[in-house]
Amino acid sequence: MDRGRFSVVLNVWVKETNTSSIAKVIQKSDGIDGRQEYEALKSLCHERVVQLLSASYHQDKTVLVMEKLSGVDVMSYLALRHDYNEEMVVTIIKQVLEALEYLHFREICYLELQPDNVVMVNLRDSDIKLVDFGSARYVPKPGAKVQVVGTPEYLAPEVLKNEEVSSLTDVWCVGVLTYILLSGVSPFAGKDDEDTCENVKFVRFHFDQMLPDTTSEVTRFLLNIFKQCPIKRLTIQECLEHKWLAPSEYMIMKRESARFLPDKLAAFAKKFHAAKYEAMNPEMLTSLGMSSSKNEMKVDDFL
Numbered sequence: 001m002d003r004g005r006f007s008v009v010l011n012v013w014v015k016e017t018n019t020s021s022i023a024k025v026i027q028k029s030d031g032i033d034g035r036q037e038y039e040a041l042k043s044l045c046h047e048r049v050v051q052l053l054s055a056s057y058h059q060d061k062t063v064l065v066m067e068k069l070s071g072v073d074v075m076s077y078l079a080l081r082h083d084y085n086e087e088m089v090v091t092i093i094k095q096v097l098e099a100l101e102y103l104h105f106r107e108i109c110y111l112e113l114q115p116d117n118v119v120m121v122n123l124r125d126s127d128i129k130l131v132d133f134g135s136a137r138y139v140p141k142p143g144a145k146v147q148v149v150g151t152p153e154y155l156a157p158e159v160l161k162n163e164e165v166s167s168l169t170d171v172w173c174v175g176v177l178t179y180i181l182l183s184g185v186s187p188f189a190g191k192d193d194e195d196t197c198e199n200v201k202f203v204r205f206h207f208d209q210m211l212p213d214t215t216s217e218v219t220r221f222l223l224n225i226f227k228q229c230p231i232k233r234l235t236i237q238e239c240l241e242h243k244w245l246a247p248s249e250y251m252i253m254k255r256e257s258a259r260f261l262p263d264k265l266a267a268f269a270k271k272f273h274a275a276k277y278e279a280m281n282p283e284m285l286t287s288l289g290m291s292s293s294k295n296e297m298k299v300d301d302f303l
Helices: 035-042 074-079 086-105 167-181 193-201 216-223 236-240 249-257 263-279
Strands: 007-014 019-027 052-057 061-066 118-120 128-130 296-298
Touching: 035 052, 035 061, 074 086, 074 118, 074 167, 074 263, 086 128, 086 167, 086 236, 086 249, 167 216, 167 236, 167 263
Parallel strands: 007 296
Antiparallel strands: 007 019, 019 061, 052 061, 118 128
């Protein structure tokens, strides 16, 4: 079971199909009702995007039933290993870019790419899927303004300034995820939300927090993403074609040689998940008719 500020994610048993799935139960509150997430997910069908199976609406909650992935989030996947290398991070980032490229084709912007929003399909392979479309928005034309409720350190400058968003907003988010996986540090996190927002808006971050032996190519990759002005950033296609992600034998060997111990990432992951748990409204489970000890339920229990 996982928890957010406005939702809980539960293991559920679907009687009709006799299968185990995941149910995201979203508590309705000001500006939050789960419908935008449903609208984003209902038309999507891609190997890098979690599949929506069904949805239902109630007076106090919305329930989204989705496929169950047997893996963990990418941050935990790397942190639990004896060591990891830059090639493994590139494999993850390439797939994230492919998922975002598909979303943009469907005129959807993801807008808040937190580390636990990218999940391994299983523990055997390196395939990933994007989950949690709570911040995703339908953006039918470049330059639309949207309202996003999110965590400042994972949002692009234009989102924090309530300016127009586009596919380039998601490119910024890819940069944040890349930095975290290769540093164990959130690049723009400040002493409080106000400080964090200032760091993001003025692109204040430091490369000296990156893990030793990271390649010069990833530094250039991030420098071309962390641009205050969106049109100066790499596009999704340019990211996919960047030298850091190149499939050449030379770059593969160079990335494989950049090996890291997971200590910093593991410490960040522990702190990240603890903060997510603490941010949970303590009255939410009760209001939804659930208890914290009830980890698996029949979908009929709350549909």
